[in-house]
Amino acid sequence: MADAFERLIGALARLPGVGRRSAERMALRLVVKKATLLKELQAALLDADGSLVCCSVCGAITRSDSDPCRICTDPGRTSRVLCLVEDPGDILLIEKAGVFRGRYHSLMGRLSPMNGIGVAELRIEPLVRRIRSEGVEELLLALNSGVESDATGAFIRDRVGAPGLRISRLAHGLPVGSGVSYLDSVTLGRAIEGRQAI
Amino acid sequence: MADAFERLIGALARLPGVGRRSAERMALRLVVKKATLLKELQAALLDADGSLVCCSVCGAITRSDSDPCRICTDPGRTSRVLCLVEDPGDILLIEKAGVFRGRYHSLMGRLSPMNGIGVAELRIEPLVRRIRSEGVEELLLALNSGVESDATGAFIRDRVGAPGLRISRLAHGLPVGSGVSYLDSVTLGRAIEGRQAI
Numbered sequence: 001m002a003d004a005f006e007r008l009i010g011a012l013a014r015l016p017g018v019g020r021r022s023a024e025r026m027a028l029r030l031v032v033k034k035a036t037l038l039k040e041l042q043a044a045l046l047d048a049d050g051s052l053v054c055c056s057v058c059g060a061i062t063r064s065d066s067d068p069c070r071i072c073t074d075p076g077r078t079s080r081v082l083c084l085v086e087d088p089g090d091i092l093l094i095e096k097a098g099v100f101r102g103r104y105h106s107l108m109g110r111l112s113p114m115n116g117i118g119v120a121e122l123r124i125e126p127l128v129r130r131i132r133s134e135g136v137e138e139l140l141l142a143l144n145s146g147v148e149s150d151a152t153g154a155f156i157r158d159r160v161g162a163p164g165l166r167i168s169r170l171a172h173g174l175p176v177g178s179g180v181s182y183l184d185s186v187t188l189g190r191a192i193e194g195r196q197a198i
Numbered sequence: 199m200a201d202a203f204e205r206l207i208g209a210l211a212r213l214p215g216v217g218r219r220s221a222e223r224m225a226l227r228l229v230v231k232k233a234t235l236l237k238e239l240q241a242a243l244l245d246a247d248g249s250l251v252c253c254s255v256c257g258a259i260t261r262s263d264s265d266p267c268r269i270c271t272d273p274g275r276t277s278r279v280l281c282l283v284e285d286p287g288d289i290l291l292i293e294k295a296g297v298f299r300g301r302y303h304s305l306m307g308r309l310s311p312m313n314g315i316g317v318a319e320l321r322i323e324p325l326v327r328r329i330r331s332e333g334v335e336e337l338l339l340a341l342n343s344g345v346e347s348d349a350t351g352a353f354i355r356d357r358v359g360a361p362g363l364r365i366s367r368l369a370h371g372l373p374v375g376s377g378v379s380y381l382d383s384v385t386l387g388r389a390i391e392g393r394q395a396i
Contacts, residue, residue, distance in 0.1 A: 004249045004250050005246065005250055005259055007245060008243065008245070008246045011241075011243075012239070012242075015227060015235070015239075016223045016224060016227050017220050017223060017224070018224070022215050024287060024290075025215060025287060026213045026215070026216070027246070028259065028285060028287045029214050030213070030246065031246055031250045031251075031252065031259050032252055032285075032306060034246075034247060034250075034251075037209075037213070038243060039247075040209045040212070041210070041213075042240070042244070043209075044202070044205045044206040044209035045206065045236060045243070047202045047206070048202050048203065048206045048225070048228065048236065049232060049236055049237075051202045052202050052203055052232075053229075053232075054229065054230055061226065061229050061230075063202070088230065089222060089226040092222075108230060
């Protein structure tokens with residue numbers, strides 16, 4: 001098989017959630033549909049390369065001609081509450097929920113020594129500087145749930161601890177629309193501990 | 199969110215097996231890792247666009263400077279047995295098995311009226327011409343298993359029927375390394391019907 005094909009498979013397989021077999025199927029379809037799929041993806045990548053950047057303040061995806069991003073420059077939002085996320089995509093999801101009116105900071109990952117991701121690879125020092133300079137009163141840890149994310153949260157709690165800074169995290173509990181019988185016992189335990197008066 | 203980002207998500211979501219949510223994650227990672235992932239994928243696509251084509255005879259992926267492909271031009275292979283597959287990727291898989299020494303023909307899909315794929319969208323007429331002109335004695339249908347693939351096989355059997363042309367299909371049965379208790383009853387029935395003397 002041609003080297004160019006292997007190379008395309010390799011590039012696709014480095015995308016998140018894409019294994020070798022999926023990458024092969026994608027590469028195949030791209031070559032079979034060169035005139036449409038491949039050209040379209042090329043154009044989209046070129047466009048993205050030229051016009052998108054990560055916001056220099058919070059890390060969200062933004063147009064290169066509006067950096068800092070719209071959230072960071074929105075005068076209607078408070079900088080007293082800073083929401084810390086692992087990935088910039090999480091910012092979009094939280095924005096969709098429509099209840100948070102503070103600002104964001106994306107770490108661009110989580111501590112993962114097994115994958116060579118340490119403190120220097122994450123945007124932790126910029127976080128510390130923002131907390132000091134922007135008058136942040138509450139840091140909301142909207143990290144994922146898992147060993148590495150928990151360790152990342154614990155590290156950050158220790159690192160940024162400052163007098164007067166409250167640190168909170170997302171509630172654990174029953175997903176809305178889901179059933180108690182689908183919950184694992186740990187989540188169920190947290191949901192009971194965090195029960196709310198009605 | 200910027201249009202370029204939506205466009206990138208859209209282009210990725212058109213790849214096989216990629217849903218909206220996966221495409222978002224990929225697009226995000228591509229922008230976050232612009233200098234590496236995005237550049238690499240761009241280069242691989244450019245390379246593929248310039249150097250890969252589908253073989254004009256069988257449809258397999260090949261370098262544009264070796265069309266017809268190596269299999270079609272290999273004098274050591276017989277053109278008496280023609281193996282019909284849905285996708286060019288299946289050719290690679292069958293080649294890996296290492297037991298087939300005939301030639302291939304990729305339909306580039308299967309009949310799927312629900313998705314607007316009819317006879318004209320598939321490489322059926324080139325198949326008919328090849329069977330007539332290349333002295334094919336056996337057509338091996340290596341199609342997938344399912345309603346649409348079965349219908350495609352039936353249509354092709356009727357369409358290409360010629361005196362002296364044998365038409366075969368892949369055996370159904372127990373995957374090697376698997377257990378009887380994992381088989382669905384239809385496959386198990388086929389495996390019993392197709393039992394072989396030892």
